[in-house]
Structures are given as structure tokens and as C-alpha cells.
Amino acid sequence: MNNRIEKGDIVVINKSGKYHQQVGEASEVDYNIFFVKIVLVxxxxxxxxxxxxxxxLKTKKPTLQEIIVSIDKIIEQVDRIHHLPTKEKVELPNRLKYLKLDILKLDKQLIQKNFDSIDKILAETRETDSSASFWQEIDPNLDKISWWIRTSL
Structure with missing residues (x-):
């Protein structure tokens, strides 16, 4: 594992004092005039x-490959959502496939638009049945995709 801290990584503060042992997210990485790596947390x-x-370093930001795998895992679970309306049963897998293509092209606007639509469909679906077992697979993968989008674009 790459132990260098990069934007989007989750870190623990090792310095004693006010922030000792707090967990945060690296929001920016830069160097000072002495070429010491400074991380904004x-x-x-x-x-x-x-x-x-x-x-x-506590957790590395997901890689592009991990995001593609997460999208594939959600696509697999969509078939298990029995109470999806017909329109969404077609739209959701298509949007997930488009999201995968958009991510590979790094098209910021399309990625955000497709992700927002996917998130909205899944949020509405969750209201109908939030206890189904497929949410245990969908939710962490959706969070991982959201984390990557927030920190990569």
C-alpha cells in the first residue's frame, strides 16, 4: 500500500495537543518553502x-479500479430490488453503466449528473424497503463512489 498521504485520504493526527488522535480527511497537499509536505486536514x-x-494514514482514497468494481457490485444488486418501478428498473442499470464510462473519461459534469440521479433513485427506493439485505452491499459501494467523486473532481 502506498503510505504517502494524498488528497481524499483519511488520516489520524499523531501530533500531541489539541487535535491528537482525531480523524480527518486530507483536503489539500502542498509543500512549504523548506520542501516539507504540508497536508490540510x-x-x-x-x-x-x-x-x-x-x-x-488510516484509509486510502478509493482508486479508479475500486470505483469501477463498486459500480459493478451495485449493478448486480439492482436485479434484487423487486419493488423498483419499471422506468427505474431500466434507468438505474443504464445510469450505472454510463457512470462507469463517464468515470473512465473523467467527465466531471456527466459523472456528477449521473451519480445524483442514481443516488436519488436509490434514496426513493430505500424509503419503500430499507431493511432488504441488498442495501448492505449497495450502501458502502455508493459511499465509496461518492467519496471518490468528491475528492477526485
């Missing part, structure tokens, strides 16, 4: 700058 509603040596 989002901690709730605020951001703080830390030297990379004061941070410990």
Missing part, C-alpha cells in the same frame, strides 16, 4: 495544516 467544520510526519 478537514476536521468537521474546520481545516488545519499539519506536516505529513504528524499524520498517520
Amino acid at each position: 478537514k476536521l468537521g467544520n474546520q481545516e488545519e495544516a499539519f506536516e505529513e510526519k504528524n499524520l498517520k
